[in-house]
Structures are given as structure tokens and as C-alpha cells.
Amino acid sequence: MSGTEALLILGTAVSAIGAIQGGVAAQKDANNNAQGLFQTAHADRITALEKMKRQKRANAQIQGANRSHNPDKLDLLEDNAREQKLAELDILHAGEVSARGHENTARLQIAKGKSAMASGVFGAFSSVLMGAATYGMMPGGGGGLTTAQQTSIINAPSGGFGSPITIGR
Numbered sequence: 103m104s105g106t107e108a109l110l111i112l113g114t115a116v117s118a119i120g121a122i123q124g125g126v127a128a129q130k131d132a133n134n135n136a137q138g139l140f141q142t143a144h145a146d147r148i149t150a151l152e153k154m155k156r157q158k159r160a161n162a163q164i165q166g167a168n169r170s171h172n173p174d175k176l177d178l179l180e181d182n183a184r185e186q187k188l189a190e191l192d193i194l195h196a197g198e199v200s201a202r203g204h205e206n207t208a209r210l211q212i213a214k215g216k217s218a219m220a221s222g223v224f225g226a227f228s229s230v231l232m233g234a235a236t237y238g239m240m241p242g243g244g245g246g247l248t249t250a251q252q253t254s255i256i257n258a259p260s261g262g263f264g265s266p267i268t269i270g271r
Contacts, residue, residue, distance in 0.1 A: 114233025118226035125222015132215025139208035143201035150197020154190045161186035 164182065 110233060110236060114229055114236075117229035117233075121222045121225030121229060123222070125219040125225070128218030128222070129215035132211045132218065136208035136211040136215075139204045139211065143204035143208070146197050146201040146204065150194050150200075153197070154193045157186070157190045157193055161190070 161183075164186070
């Protein structure tokens with residue numbers, strides 16, 4: 103094996119390994135990002151529950167204050183209770199919407215990571231094929247023309263008798 107062949111094989115191997123490593127690194131980064139987003143989604147849900155509990159305590163204080171001021175206005179108290187319950191549910195809903203947004207982004211990150219890995223494998227395969235094709239075209243390579251054949255083509259008169267390229271007239 104000549105030095106040129108060795109360099110070609112080494113270059114092909116380095117290119118293929120680099121493509122795979124790039125895909126692995128991109129997938130790892132995407133999975134780490136996704137994990138952080140799932141944790142953020144969980145934190146959003148916990149925060150929403152805590153905010154809802156604070157809202158409930160505030161609502162209970164307001165209801166107690168309203169009853170002490172006007173015990174005869176039950177309709178107003180019921181309306182206030184309904185509005186306060188809606189405020190609590192609104193807090194939970196906002197937390198859930200935020201959490202689902204983070205989860206969807208996390209799933210997108212995972213898909214991007216899988217795509218990057220597939221791209222890395224494809225790139226490695228492509229590098230190997232290109233290396234094999236290039237090796238096959240080298241003199242004495244695994245498939246191209248022999249050195250004698252290449253020399254006869256190069257030294258042959260163009261378009262004349264005995265040339266590998268003849269034009270019938």
C-alpha cells in the first residue's frame with residue numbers, strides 16, 4: 103500500500119468517525135436540553151399549584167371580610183366565590199399551558215437529536231463510499247484502470263487509429 107492510499111484510507115476513516123461523533127454529540131446536547139425543558143415543565147406545574155393555594159387563602163380572607171361587612175348579600179358572596187374559583191383555575195390552566203409548551207419543545211429537541219444522529223451516520227456512510235470510489239480510481243486501486251491501461255490512454259493519439267476513442271465516419 104502506497105502512502106497516498108494510506109492517506110486516503112486514513113482521511114476516509116477520520117471523516118466517517120467525525121461525522122458519527124458529530125451526530126452523537128448533537129443528539130446528546132438535544133437530549134440534555136430536552137431533560138432541562140421537562141424539568142422546567144414540572145416546575146411550572148408546581149409553581150401553578152402554589153399560586154393557586156395562595157389565591158385560595160386570599161379568597162378565603164376576602165369571603166370572611168365580606169360576610170362580616172354584609173351578611174345579608176348572599177348573591178354577591180356567591181358571585182365572588184365563583185369568580186375567585188375561576189381565578190384559581192385560571193392560575194392552574196396558565197401553569198399547564200406553560201408546562202405543555204416546554205414539553206413540546208423538549209420533544210422537538212429529542213427529534214432534532216435523532217435527526218442529527220441519523221445525519222451523522224449518513225455522513226459517515228457517504229464518506230466511506232466516496233473513499234472507496236476514490237480508491238477505485240487510483241492507479242492499482244481496488245477497481246479502476248491499471249497503470250498500463252491509464253498510460254496507454256494518456257499516450258494514445260486523440261481520435262486516431264488505435265486510440266481508445268474512435269469516431270466512426
